[in-house]
Amino acid sequence: DAGVIQSPRHEVTEMGQEVTLRCKPISGHNSLFWYRQTMMRGLELLIYFNNNVPIDDSGMPEDRFSAKMPNASFSTLKIQPSEPRDSAVYFCASTSTGFTEAFFGQGTRLTVV
Amino acid sequence: QKEVEQNSGPLSVPEGAIASLNCTYSDRGSQSFFWYRQYSGKSPELIMFIYSNGDKEDGRFTAQLNKASQYVSLLIRDSQPSDSATYLCAVNMAKGAGNNRKLIWGLGTSLAVNP
Numbered sequence: 001d002a003g004v005i006q007s008p009r010h011e012v013t014e015m016g017q018e019v020t021l022r023c024k025p026i027s028g029h030n031s032l033f034w035y036r037q038t039m040m041r042g043l044e045l046l047i048y049f050n051n052n053v054p055i056d057d058s059g060m061p062e063d064r065f066s067a068k069m070p071n072a073s074f075s076t077l078k079i080q081p082s083e084p085r086d087s088a089v090y091f092c093a094s095t096s097t098g099f100t101e102a103f104f105g106q107g108t109r110l111t112v113v
Numbered sequence: 114q115k116e117v118e119q120n121s122g123p124l125s126v127p128e129g130a131i132a133s134l135n136c137t138y139s140d141r142g143s144q145s146f147f148w149y150r151q152y153s154g155k156s157p158e159l160i161m162f163i164y165s166n167g168d169k170e171d172g173r174f175t176a177q178l179n180k181a182s183q184y185v186s187l188l189i190r191d192s193q194p195s196d197s198a199t200y201l202c203a204v205n206m207a208k209g210a211g212n213n214r215k216l217i218w219g220l221g222t223s224l225a226v227n228p
Contacts, residue, residue, distance in 0.1 A: 042220040043157070043201065056215065091156055101147075102216070104156035 004105035006092050012111045018080040021108045024073055025094030033102060034067055034077050035091040043091070049075065082112045116140065117204050119219035127227050132189040134222050136202030139183070144214075146178055146185045147203040151221065157201055161187070192226045199223050 005024040013019055025032045034046040047057040049069045057067070064083070069075040079086055089109050093102040116139045126132045134148075145164050149157035163169045163176040163185065175188040185204075189196055199221040207214055 043203075043218040045215060101159045101162065104158070107156050 004092055004094050004103055006090075006105035006108050008108060009106060010109045010111075012113065013082055015083055015112055016081040017112075018078065019082045019086075019110060019112075021077040021090050021092075021110070023075045023077070023092030023105060025075070025092070026103055027073065029094035029096045029103075030072070031095045032069060032075050033091075033093040033095075034075070035093065035104075037089045037091060037107075046077070079110075082110075084112045087111050115219075116206065116217045117202055117219040119200075119202050119222045121220060122223040123225050124222055125225045125227060126192050128192060128194060130192050130226075132192045132196065132224055132226070134187040134189075134200050134202075134224065135184060136186065136204075136219055137184045138202075138204045138206065138217075140204070140206035141180070141183060143180075143183075143204045143206040145205040146176070147205075147216070148174075148176060148185075148187045149201040149203060151199045151201055153198070160200075189224075192224075194226050194228050197224055197226050 004026055007022045031050050033048040035043050036046055037043045044059055046059045047067045048055055052069045065079055067077045089107045091104050091107045093104045095102045118137045147162045148160045150160050151157045161171055161174055161176045163178045166178050166180050169176045173190045177186045201221045202219040203216045205214055206217055
């Protein structure tokens with residue numbers, strides 16, 4: 001298996017634009033997590049899905065952020081409109097059970113100018 | 114008090130020495146504890162997890178858990194320059210109502226192993 005695959009690896013966009021981040025979890029994993037990492041706040045859980053259903057989205061900063069998981073092999077995180085303070089590295093991770101080892105993708109480095 | 118606290122470092126040790134990384138947590142009911150390593154510009158990767166009080170050893174790594182004192186530590190024996198990275202502590206703790214649990218992360222400790 002190729003592991004968790006995220007795209008794009010880097011994204012530079014202008015303030016106000018829509019940004020869509022994509023994630024393909026490891027086949028057979030039934031939990032998927034979206035994280036945001038910054039120097040100041042570290043790793044923050046934005047939302048997690050279990051069996052494609054959003055279980056906890058309390059970490060989503062505001063209505064500008066939305067996430068979907070239409071099937072077991074694909075998830076998106078959308079920011080609309082983007083703001084400079086959204087600049088961070090966004091990680092997707094998947095696991096086969098609730099809270100044992102989570103396997104991370106390589107991350108998407110988002111820069112909003 | 115932060116939910117999961119780590120000394121940000123940097124912690125600097127000479128090659129071959131023992132590196133000791135510490136983590137404290139606020140929720141006494143926390144059940145499982147994880148140590149991840151993150152190289153600069155890379156994603157976190159799991160080193161060890163521990164559920165029970167005491168020590169758990171895996172090669173050069175030992176995780177130590179003391180639930181009464183609410184701390185978990187990671188010892189790295191015979192430290193190598195390739196161990197230089199940020200080490201993240203993560204704790205599975207209850208959040209909010211019901212049985213909702215989350216993995217809460219510390220900000221990480223930067224370790225530098227000097228040749």
